[in-house]
Amino acid sequence: xxxxxxxxxxxxxxxxxxxxxxxxxxxxxxxxxxxxxxxxxxxxxxxxxxxxxxxxxxxxxxxxxxxxxxxxxxxxxxxxxxxxxxxxxxxxxxxxxxxxxxxxxxxxxxxxxxxxxxxxxxxxxxxxxxxxxxxxxxxxxxxxxxxxxxxxxxxxxxxxxxxxxxxxxxxxxxxxxxxxxxxxxxxxxxxxxxxxxxxxxxxxxxxxxxxxxxxxxxxxxxxxxxxxxxxxxxxxxxxxxxxxxxxxxxxxxxxxxxxxxxxxxxxxxxxxxxxxxxxxxxxxxxxxxxxxxxxxxxxxxxxxxxxxxxxxxxxxxxxxxxxxxxxxxxxxxxxxxxxxxxxxxxxxxxxxxxxxxxxxxxxxxxxxxxxxxxxxxxxxxxxxxxxxxxxxxxxxxxxxxxxxxxxxxxxxxxxxxxxxxxxxxxxxxxxxxxxxxxxxxxxxxxxxxxxxxxxxxxxxxxxxxxxxxxxxxxxxxxxxxxxxxxx
Amino acid sequence: xxxxxxxxxxxxxxxxxxxxxxxxxxxxxxxxxxxxxxxxxxxxxxxxxxxxxxxxxxxxxxxxxxxxxxxxxxxxxxxxxxxxxxxxxxxxxxxxxxxxxxxxxxxxxxxxxxxxxxxxxxxxxxxxxxxxxxxxxxxxxxxxxxxxxxxxxxxxxxxxxxxxxxxxxxxxxxxxxxxxxxxxxxxxxxxxxxxxxxxxxxxxxxxxxxxxxxxxxxxxxxxxxxxxxxxxxxxxxxxxxxxxxxxxxxxxxxxxxxxxxxxxxxxxxxxxxxxxxxxxxxxx
Numbered sequence: 001x002x003x004x005x006x007x008x009x010x011x012x013x014x015x016x017x018x019x020x021x022x023x024x025x026x027x028x029x030x031x032x033x034x035x036x037x038x039x040x041x042x043x044x045x046x047x048x049x050x051x052x053x054x055x056x057x058x059x060x061x062x063x064x065x066x067x068x069x070x071x072x073x074x075x076x077x078x079x080x081x082x083x084x085x086x087x088x089x090x091x092x093x094x095x096x097x098x099x100x101x102x103x104x105x106x107x108x109x110x111x112x113x114x115x116x117x118x119x120x121x122x123x124x125x126x127x128x129x130x131x132x133x134x135x136x137x138x139x140x141x142x143x144x145x146x147x148x149x150x151x152x153x154x155x156x157x158x159x160x161x162x163x164x165x166x167x168x169x170x171x172x173x174x175x176x177x178x179x180x181x182x183x184x185x186x187x188x189x190x191x192x193x194x195x196x197x198x199x200x201x202x203x204x205x206x207x208x209x210x211x212x213x214x215x216x217x218x219x220x221x222x223x224x225x226x227x228x229x230x231x232x233x234x235x236x237x238x239x240x241x242x243x244x245x246x247x248x249x250x251x252x253x254x255x256x257x258x259x260x261x262x263x264x265x266x267x268x269x270x271x272x273x274x275x276x277x278x279x280x281x282x283x284x285x286x287x288x289x290x291x292x293x294x295x296x297x298x299x300x301x302x303x304x305x306x307x308x309x310x311x312x313x314x315x316x317x318x319x320x321x322x323x324x325x326x327x328x329x330x331x332x333x334x335x336x337x338x339x340x341x342x343x344x345x346x347x348x349x350x351x352x353x354x355x356x357x358x359x360x361x362x363x364x365x366x367x368x369x370x371x372x373x374x375x376x377x378x379x380x381x382x383x384x385x386x387x388x389x390x391x392x393x394x395x396x397x398x399x400x401x402x403x404x405x406x407x408x409x410x411x412x413x414x415x416x417x418x419x420x421x422x423x424x425x426x427x428x429x430x431x432x433x434x435x436x437x438x439x440x441x442x443x444x445x446x447x448x449x450x451x452x453x454x455x456x457x458x459x460x461x462x463x464x465x466x467x468x469x470x471x472x473x474x475x476x477x478x479x480x481x482x483x484x485x486x487x
Numbered sequence: 488x489x490x491x492x493x494x495x496x497x498x499x500x501x502x503x504x505x506x507x508x509x510x511x512x513x514x515x516x517x518x519x520x521x522x523x524x525x526x527x528x529x530x531x532x533x534x535x536x537x538x539x540x541x542x543x544x545x546x547x548x549x550x551x552x553x554x555x556x557x558x559x560x561x562x563x564x565x566x567x568x569x570x571x572x573x574x575x576x577x578x579x580x581x582x583x584x585x586x587x588x589x590x591x592x593x594x595x596x597x598x599x600x601x602x603x604x605x606x607x608x609x610x611x612x613x614x615x616x617x618x619x620x621x622x623x624x625x626x627x628x629x630x631x632x633x634x635x636x637x638x639x640x641x642x643x644x645x646x647x648x649x650x651x652x653x654x655x656x657x658x659x660x661x662x663x664x665x666x667x668x669x670x671x672x673x674x675x676x677x678x679x680x681x682x683x684x685x686x687x688x689x690x691x692x693x694x695x696x697x698x699x700x701x702x703x704x705x706x707x708x709x710x711x712x713x714x715x716x717x718x719x720x721x722x723x724x725x726x727x728x729x730x731x732x733x734x735x736x737x738x739x740x741x742x743x744x745x746x747x748x749x750x751x752x753x754x755x756x757x758x759x760x761x762x763x764x765x766x767x768x769x770x771x
Contacts, residue, residue: 118600263553
């Protein structure tokens, strides 16, 4: 076993109870990681200290930062980047890619149905509460046909590998999933830091995301438009994902706008430019539903465009993602994904769902309250890892507090068994060595009119705190370059 | 029998310093439906800004105004001519026993189809500890129950302008026993929805020639869906069914779906807004 002679990894502590992605079941380095492992072994630990600092500086210099919303203050941080890339071989990727497309398509059909005939509810496959108690179900969208029939143009699917070696989906993000710009900047950063490692592998590029996204956005242009003008709308530079908004606009070669750059006249949307107004046909919007149009939704929204929803209603502009998609990325909808996939596609789910307990159901609520130590408790309507409690890390008084919260508003919570996310060697600054850390994967799927695209890479997020299972950047996570191999 | 009405809506806005950026959306044009025919629409503003006719998310006709020049005062005037046809709500009555009616509204299909108007919104949520003083008698038809509910609200609550506003919750209104038309419409909707009857908030005009209570602004009432009759309008402020004197503009889950005026105005200093509504009738 070569790992014993590997200088860089000689101190790598392998906890056999965790599923380490770079080892096979016999405890040897997986074939696919061997060359990478050897390459890393040819560097000294000192090299990594230096390389890590270089990579950090590069992110700072490029302004690749995000903001963390806190109770008292908001901080700008870089998204920590790890030097050891994650490799996904062609066979595994095939499962992930087909699974991501399957879920995105099923969710799109689900959205069409719940905003039209509502057959899946009337036939009793999913409960009516999924819409009737959801604040994200927009009645304005009922019987409205979005251009090309697409609601969730862009989906971010969070996938983990459990200790059983199978892939599980943790959630489907179909409002404004973010993170794709990190996929691309991570690749750039790794190429700068350790170019040599790429010589040994045939890896798919990730830089084709922008052209594919633009192509698919153009495919859902409004009727009667030949050459659509597309823009990205951002809430502005104080938004946590502003870097990404500007990055995407720049790499697609389209304008990045704020609400005040657009106006609506005769139910068409125009962009103000120094050469006069230009009609806008497709808007990749990175602002939430309720802020889109102060005349239709939140009246005090200064981020949106007055009259935008009327233009959308008339079919004169495409919004991606469509308003009202949030109803389907509710964690309560997640639990019905196997049924939803079966109902619309007549297929078995390719990616597994995690068993989920609904606190709104009395018998499941009882189970949750009795087994809270073995469960992860999640609020159904929060994103970014906020409000999650992991049962086995709570103190007795914290458990009582969580129980009281659940009992007060059971509909707000679901619970899942604590999954053992796979681990991956990760460079840790404090110890100046590689250690095992938990990882997940967010894939990016784009649906267009009769075509789709999955970015061959995705964002591998890593929980930098030892033993931590929450990988969200807002909760102190980092990320890794993710390679999808061609063969 | 039909009757013609001429409605004049006026809104006057004065600002302390010039306004450069403003957007308004008016939801004041009477809707076209079986009982009312829209004969003419005229809308002007005092600074000759462009009036854009459009629709809102519920499909009702709106007028948007976005002035391109600075102003300190602006007056909007809308004039609408409407012909009302009085339809007897019992004309389309289909035969159904109260038992069959209540069975129907409990079916999943019915609940799904009427989901928006069975939902408890912030303005139509009854207080948790509220013991409803009004209880349905399931031996009677839904229509009879709703007539009694209409009367109960009229008898138990006093019409007092300005004690409530557009954000007042039912909890406060029930404690006060006072309110205006929109509060009573919200209460009516909430009690319908609590009894599984779809109900929607209606914004419109009331011809006050008959001594009805309303105010000199817009009026509000409620419509409930009765399986044997379809949507029927109830005006708990006046203890009557909505009739020829009620000119409907729009409906929604509650007031927040259909305020007559929505605006985004970037202004400095003080501002003052006054609205007035006049409804004149001509017997045909």
